[in-house]
Amino acid sequence: MVRGAARGGGPATPTGMDVARLAGVSQKTVSRVFNSEQYVSAEVRRRVLEAAEELGYRLNSAARTLASGRTRSIGVVALGTALYGPASLVIGIERAARDAGYALRVVNTLEGDPGGVAGAVESLLEQGVDGIVVSEPIDEGPVSLSVDVPVLVLGAPLQFGGPRTVAAGAGADSLARAATEHLLDLGHVTVHHLAGPHRWFAARDRRAGWEAALTARGIAHPPVLTGDWSAASGYAAGRELAFSSDVTAVFAANDDMAIGLIRALTEAGLRVPEDVSVVGFDDIPVSAYVTPPLTTVRQPFDAVARDGLRLLLQAIEKPDAEPAPASEPPVELVVRASTAPPPNRGRSADGGPTVLP
Template sequence: MPSSEVAKLAGVSQKTVSRVFNDEPYVSDEIRQRVISAARELGYRRNNAARQLTSGRSHRLGVVSLGTALYGPASLLVGIERAARALGYALSVVNTAEGDADGIVGAVETLLNQGVDGIVLSEPIDLGPIRLVSDVPVLSLGQLPGVTAPLVITAGSTADVPARMATEYLLGLGHRTVHHVAGPQRWYSARERAAGWRTTLLNAGITPPEMVEGDWTAASGHAAGQRLAADPSVTAVFAGNDDMAIGVIRAMARAGRTVPADISVIGFDDIPVAAYVNPPLTTISQSFDSLAATALAALVRGIERPGETPLMNDVQFGGIVVRESTAPPRS
């Protein structure tokens, strides 16, 4: 179907239709929506090959992501796909293996050879010094130093904020200190959560107890819980994710310590099963979709308006979801 039919139905010129479907500026939101609605009504689909020739862009983003089924990275990848689609971009995803620094460099090269307009790095692990060079804008979801590109945007490296919220919440219930079951410290997010916990205790004049490191799994949380259950002074535990928190609760039950009467436990992520374990888990809810939408909007602005410095809007965390695994300590 010719674009002239879309122009006629929308009451605009063919040039305006072309501007809308080439994502050019200087078109009002009202007219843009009118053109899009007319195109949908007529079943019109833009010619992406012609669009690429006209704009010089592929409208495709490359994503380098750790190949894992862990809830956080997997949920973030889903959010990235949704956000990209809403912005009119397709995705090419290359998964990497944990501990493979060369794999990240190779993944970026693969995506650049495919002609992507921008790169999204969703790599949560510190693999040591990495030298990445890109000739298109790069969005790093978390800390990843050593990136050289026309534009580098960093987002999502604020996990210390909700960790402080979790620790402050337990202290506010009356617990004298909070123990921490941390994620593996080669993960940037695990370090940030541990830093938020530690800073909160220090600011309250409390010497942080020894941190117990897990590997994000319920099994590692169970092992940490067995160790903490043997210490009668432990009354509150902040776990770096919900799986480890569930493992802690299981270990406490097996040791004869009741949650939350004897020990309060709070997790992080608000995974779907968190509301249905026994007891239902108090946790920190993460806004993966909000982070992805905000960060990708900044990346696309950087792609489509070269020379400008796109500003990142604030990303709000979902906050504390209070359930039945936390309570004031015994008097």
């Protein structure tokens, strides 16, 4: 195909009409493909996208904004952290938004900044986003803010006033309960808990799930140890638990702390899982390759992101429709080699580990 020439002899910028002609479809079909509308077959979509790539065509976002009144962009407020859970959730949101034909604009907050969320939201509103995702895992206090676009809150209480606010990503308590019940079903009399920082909504939810599992079986709650999500804090907790005679099972609020915990127990002469069983949370990639491979609960980051974005896009594109309910996240317990029935032999009389022959 010979492209047209602009004034001065240079190549002309390809248009939607050029794409339609090359793909053998109407210009309206090209528009439907690039606006991610329904009623376009997979074959037609493929032809249009291949034609657009061959021509170097990019949809004029300014023209699309004028036509629809929307920028097809979504803002994300997220904690600036490399921790596996929050980072994986933002990646899942980006994938889901891209698949839906939306651009993503991310503003990071800092832990300990009570005005960070409000400031981030204001920044995104100034950029004209069509909706906002709040993936802020820490309770920094009340957020006094009213927005004029739909808001999706992930894994935290609703805290915004506006035309429509939806929530997704709840259910960490169910996952934590499943982890605790797994240990109780193996025959452990009780389960100790290594919690995350209390200011984190996720840490509260996981502790609530652990408590609910014990309460349902009439078991008193052992004292809770608290870490900071790091393997080092898990190691410190493990050094303390290693010399408690009643500890045979521990549910850690994330995998990093569980890995540090296992290291401390092993150094104290205890075997995992023969003496103490350990369950983590998240299923980080390395959890299958530590010694022993870690039993853990897999977080459905992609499923939560896609479900949440589904709710947000409905609120953006169909503002008069009745809000759809959020889906329940799947509970996936990944059983590996760090859990087993409780030991037949306990600890020595002085409270330390039993010395094995």
